[in-house]
């Protein structure tokens with residue numbers, strides 16, 4: 001008599017390389033692990049995307065932790081088409097006595113959310129909008145955004161819709177995007193922790209659904225030097241203590257409320273350092289170039305896709321209220337970033353703007369490229385770091401940003417980034433894109 005396969009549940013965390021890793025347990029026995037989790041180790045935080053552990057990390061071979069599943073962050077679906085269900089529960093890394101580990105990315109996000117709330121009474125609603133490309137499908141050519149571009153992949157998109165919906169990520173729109181074999185997925189906004197969890201779940205469900213079709217899905221920021229970039233756009237809005245939306249003020253310039261403007265001002269001030277968390281890899285900077293609808297200046301604009309911070313449109317058709325729709329999009333992120341850390345850094349930067357009562361930043365309609373240096377400086381427009389090296393330098397120059405995280409965390413982050421620079425030192429841009437296409 002043959003025994004049917006035992007479905008497994010992955011208990012996972014996402015690391016500094018933006019890779020989601022974990023260990024599997026028998027799904028039926030997950031309850032046994034809910035209180036104490038599974039084994040984990042500090043040096044795992046120094047894992048790179050290349051199957052190595054970054055050298056000279058602060059952890060070495062010693063020490064043990066637990067990876068504790070969060071039952072509210074279980075993403076399970078039978079609809080990917082795989083032989084057994086996709087089943088993943090996201091966890092927090094804790095010490096052996098159950099206390100939070102100061103370097104756990106998910107815990108770092110929770111702490112940022114709690115501090116924003118404690119200091120200002122505000123909380124965030126967030127949604128990650130993610131682009132990816134499919135490889136190995138041998139699709140016939142199709143027009144960007146066309147019906148045919150999505151239908152030629154059938155049943156990929158309908159299967160994804162079912163899998164994402166069943167897993168509970170609240171998928172909204174599936175797009176055959178502008179780039180070659182590029183797609184985009186949006187989901188409903190949620191609190192920051194859930195939004196980052198969803199970003200992780202969506203990536204893994206997309207990858208599995210593509211794999212089942214015999215293809216691979218890549219979220220790499222640039223899969224070839226001339227390719228259209230794959231962005232991760234982080235939409236956010238502010239809620240007050242009572243849960244009312246407070247990002248919008250009809251009397252304010254472009255509708256941006258005073259509190260939201262201070263939050264944005266903090267982000268703009270710390271943007272060069274923030275990039276190390278939201279665009280942390282070498283190819284991130286192939287994407288962050290002017291005129292590619294990504295982000296390249298410390299620029300807030302009303303509905304302009306070249307701006308790093310874009311005030312998004314609202315619709316007033318059929319009497320719709322703009323207030324709950326109104327949100328801001330941070331465009332300088334990609335999938336080589338850890339979504340928890342990118343969001344934690346955004347919140348910390350925004351909070352610095354609020355506590356410092358920074359004045360509203362200019363909302364600029366002209367492309368910074370078209371303004372002269374003096375005018376740009378007067379408007380606070382600066383070119384973002386254009387390489388990982390420059391992003392590290394910007395990080396080091398920002399004492400406020402360095403204080404957002406535990407010293408051991410910062411040390412590990414810099415180790416991982418330097419290991420990446422050493423690994424890629426002799427590679428041409430095209431080879432780097434190719435490598436990241438397969439790694440992400």
Ligand code: GLU
Pocket residue numbers: 131228229230231232287292293294305331
């Ligand atoms: N693909 C663009 C990026 O790299 C974004 C295009 C868009 O959706 O506006 O961010």
Ligand code: MG
Pocket residue numbers: 131177184
């Ligand atoms: Mg898009």
